[in-house]
Amino acid sequence: MTRLSFLDLVPVVEGGSVGRALANAADLAAHAEALGFHRYWVAEHHGMSGIASAATAVVIAHVGQATRAIRIGAGGIMLPNHAPLVIAEQFGTLDALFPGRIDLGLGRAPGSDQRVARALRRTLDSDPNDFPRDVLELQAYFAGEGPIRATPGAGASPEMWILGSSLFGAQLAAALGLPFAFASHFAPDALDMALHLYRRDFRPSATLAQPHAMAGFNVFAAETDAEAELLASSQQQAFVALRTGNPRQLPPPVEGYRDSLGDQGRAILDHVLQCSAVGSPATVARGLAAFVERTGVDEVMVASAIYDHEARKRSLAITAGVFEELKLAA
Template sequence: MGDKRIKVSVLDVAPVWRGGSASGALRASLDLAKRVEALGYHRYWTAEHHNLPCLAATAPAVMAAQLANATSTMRIGSGGVLLPNHAPLVVAEQFGVLSAFHPGRIDLGVGRAPGGDARVATALRRAGDSGEDEFAAQLAELAGYFGSGGPISAGAAAEHRPPIWLLGSSPSSAKTAARLGLRYAYAHQIKPATTEESLRAYRDGFQPSADLAEPYAMVGAAVTVAESDAEADRIMRPYLLSRLSMRAGTGFDAFPSQQEADAYSFSSEEREHVRGFADAQLVGGPDTVRQKATALLAATGADELMALTLVPDPEDRVNSYRLLAEIVP
């Protein structure tokens, strides 16, 4: 990495906490964006999820428009648009408009995941999970709408070509990004076991494209930083408690409150499960997270770090981002 300063960015899923609402979560996202921009963050991406009441991030293009209007310097984007859910032409039109209103500030991150269950797929008129070849064809179609000369005009997309990122959590997605010459964002918070393998596959297999001459990768992680390891563990407990429901496959309408998490007694097996997740992420006091972030970036060779911070208190969340900005190498 040399003396290169690593850029730090934010991934937001608009979490709904106990006692809150989806509308409140969306307003909190706008407030968070303005506050992390003041801290010097480079990007702010919003996710796409469906039929999950605990997550209000359902419409990345709409949310990106609001976030871009609420900020002035930070790059804004999707993390990501789940491309099989949408016609590539519509996505190009949406992000062409966004780029026209906010030139040089919009990112288009796309993923292949469904973002919901079978009922969601039916409601979105999807036939099911797209195969690797079909997804690659969708990506190629999407890219083709940006710039002039195609048989179909996508409006402002003909004049504006935002950087296209492929999001993934496997060596397979990494190889697709490499083959197509795209920027790649790996979700370490979803699958830390294959982070290094995937980033290595991306760099080893990268083929230059018209948009990108050299590989460029970002690694995303779950991040909770506080004044001490113990305090970071405490404020992350609500999210860790929610992961037990995720593992069991039981839905929940909102993330647990801090009071619920403080009162919950984890069994030894549950404690081992959540500790295994937290240990693989960037959780702790400043010194601990500095060491873990340095190790993760060195092992992956990532050019950027994107942080997903899920804690119920808005001030704890901002403080975590403040501390992270101060300690990333």
């Protein structure tokens, strides 16, 4: 049975603050838990004024205090930015605070540029292709077999995932026998091939007996298609700004924004955000059902950035209700 989870980039809205974004994250996590979402993830980004989850482990602890049972974690930690020992200690601490609830999704993209890499005090000679070695080192710390004993860390059991937006992550997750999450909510091109390779090449491990795949999917839900299209315009604006090298805080929605871009701009958004459902409950139901049928994923990780917090909570409630109806109809 396919499960429903939620990815929150903890957006900082124009006219808002980091403090308000973090308060909203805790409220949204509790809301997702009440709605029956399986996981709530935040992701590591640096140097971006519109995202408040840079200190990812701290944010996870914050939302952990606001929830009781929902799985919480990172989707993900960009491992090239960190010594594996540091991540073992951070997530060993989280596992001790919230036992049986912590997820550790690992990505190999830096999530930053060279200026940020220098500010993070990582050597600029580090190679993202060292990622598989770093994952194995991190596993060794949790198993109590690292170069030194990680405390906290040794004996901890966060659920480790490999994340990806290309074929590399799928191949690594298959080789290590780990669950795999694909970032189709913003990088959809290799989705089908990545899932195929992961399932075909999967090697059972002590962690996982058979492949377990998740894929990202944008949902902007409201009572009507027109209202949902308006809500989605905030993320569309932020995405265009990011792709043109001008990242910004999440702007208010703009009526007719997509049409104002012209054919080329609309084509870019439609391509990059093709794994999306924007609309009324009926529209979202059709989009979610088609995505699950196409991918056969074990979990759908819903993503959305909506300027108004209450409208965002309403979107999540509609999504959860639609998903439950789809399960009952299956």
